[in-house]
Structure formats: C-alpha cells, structure tokens
C-alpha cells in the first residue's frame with residue numbers, strides 16, 4: 049500500500065459568532081496517498097471548503113479557529129508551522145484551484161505576469177527559462193497559441209481557458225498535491241468534461257495527488273480513486289469509488305446517489321433528499337442526518353454514530369442500515 053502524503057486527523061474548525069459557535073468542521077479525518085485522486089463530496093454548507101482551506105492555513109482567524117486536529121503532510125503537522133514556513137509549502141508543494149477563476153486571477157496583470165509570479169515566488173529562474181516554462185505550462189493545459197495568450201488579460205479569455213490558466217499556475221512548481229475546490233462548477237458541461245480530462249491526464253503523467261471537492265457525485269464517478277462523503281461537518285462514509293457506488297452504507301450517500309440524473313430512468317422523477325444541511329451553529333443531536341433520514345430510529349436522535357468498518361477501507365457512520 050502506498051504511503052500517505054496527507055493525513056488529516058480529527059480536525060475541528062469552528063467559527064465564532066456574537067452568540068453562537070458554528071461547528072463547520074467537527075472531527076474530520078481523511079488520507080491521501082501519492083498519486084491518488086480523492087474526492088470530498090457533500091451538499092452545500094457541509095464543510096468541504098473549510099476543510100480544504102484549513103490544510104493551507106487560509107481560514108480567516110477570527111472568526112475561524114482550529115479547535116483540534118492535525119494536518120500531517122509528509123509527516124509534518126502543517127498546523128504547527130509559522131506563516132513563512134507555510135508560504136514555502138503553499139503553491140510549491142500543495143497548490144489550490146478555486147471555483148471561480150475570475151476572482152482568483154488579478155484583472156490588472158497579464159496571464160504571463162501571473163504565471164511568472166507563481167514560479168518566481170518559489171524558484172529563482174532566468175527570464176529565458178521563465179518564458180519557456182510559461183509557454184510549456186500553457187501548452188500542457190491545452191491553451192492554443194501560448195506565446196500570444198501570455199500577453200492577454202484574464203477578461204480576454206473564456207471561462208474554460210481561465211480555469212486552464214489556473215490549473216497551469218497550480219502546476220507551475222510541480223506540486224505533490226493539488227486541491228481543486230469545485231473547479232468546474234462555473235463552467236458549462238462540455239468544458240467541465242474537458243477540464244476533468246485534463247486534470248486526469250496531468251495526474252497520470254506526474255504521480256501528483258489530487259483532493260477534488262465537489263457536490264456532484266457524477267464528477268466523482270469519473271475521476272476519484274476514493275471518496276469521502278461529508279455531512280454537517282463530519283465524514284459519514286468513505287471507501288473506493290466502486291464500493292461507494294455499488295454498496296453505499298450510509299442513507300445520506302444513498303440519497304445523493306438516488307438524486308443523480310444518470311441513475312434514474314427516463315421519465316422517472318428525480319429523487320431529492322428532503323430538507324437541508326443544518327446550520328452548523330444549531331446541529332441536531334445524535335446523528336446530524338437523522339431529521340432527513342428515511343431509516344432513522346429513536347436511537348439516532350440521541351446517539352452519535354461511530355464509524356463502522358466494512359473492510360477494505362470502506363467505512364460508514366450508520367448502525368441502522370445493513371450492508
């Protein structure tokens with residue numbers, strides 16, 4: 049078995065309001081091995097982005113606070129690093145691609161300026177070498193006429209091309225891990241597929257690991273080796289993509305699967321999970337999913353469910369549903 053590149057252990061990240069504490073991430077653990085694509089999936093507000101931002105120490109503090117846990121990257125706990133130490137990791141060893149490239153790219157600098165900067169922050173390279181690397185990066189992410197595009201400003205590119213540029217910047221220093229937070233959500237379906245294919249082909253050729261965050265299980269099926277299903281700040285199920293799709297062990301995972309358009313028959317009404325993700329400042333007692341759960345019993349209202357091990361890395365947090 050390959051060694052873990054990243055191990056997040058019992059991570060708790062809370063946001064303090066005036067009279068409330070939002071337990072956005074409430075005891076999350078997951079592992080990413082070298083070369084693996086791991087998906088973190090769950091509905092809006094369940095704590096995916098907060099988990100990802102905490103890895104890179106990008107949570108606004110205050111109101112955010114890391115209450116507990118460890119983020120072990122190559123054996124070092126990133127939560128114990130100083131900001132200058134963290135800056136050496138961000139972009140160089142762990143890079144991040146966000147959902148909306150227009151807000152992540154700076155409108156007043158050219159694409160070339162921004163990719164050059166992404167490299168120069170970490171590596172002193174000569175102007176010629178820098179130029180060659182920028183062109184190669186843009187070519188690798190499938191941008192035509194890269195020499196010309198380097199002189200463009202972000203608004204001159206299409207949404208799909210901007211996301212390719214973001215990926216090029218993330219790849220600029222050859223990171224070991226790329227965290228991609230809903231990188232295709234703002235794009236139309238065909239461009240989405242192109243970007244997913246691009247990420248996969250880059251990964252296959254580089255042994256890079258990817259933490260891919262999405263609310264869309266359809267995307268997960270296409271790219272993930274393993275999946276962590278997140279609900280209300282906790283992991284409710286984890287396993288290989290095959291296991292999660294063929295024998296889901298948690299009612300929430302089952303609900304997500306049932307709402308996939310590709311899984312329902314034509315003409316059949318799409319299933320959706322009733323209700324919404326709870327506000328993290330007012331989480332239900334016991335199993336946080338119980339108010340929405342079709343199989344909940346009385347005990348679910350009071351008892352917090354432990355992870356049950358189904359073997360071969362498949363675990364789920366539901367004592368009621370039988371495998």
Ligand SMILES: Nc1ncnc2c1ncn2[C@@H]1O[C@H](COP(=O)(O)OP(=O)(O)OP(=O)(O)O)[C@@H](O)[C@H]1O
Pocket residue numbers: 063070072090091092093094095096097098099108111112263327328
């Ligand atoms: N800066 C903040 N201040 C207060 N609460 C926050 C802050 N950032 C996130 N939260 C809260 O933490 C919870 C989890 O948010 P998070 O952004 O991680 O959700 P998500 O799973 O990424 O959702 P989405 O799919 O919509 O991106 C939410 O209830 C959110 O309101």
Ligand SMILES: [Mg+2]
Pocket residue numbers: 096097098229
């Ligand atoms: Mg998010």
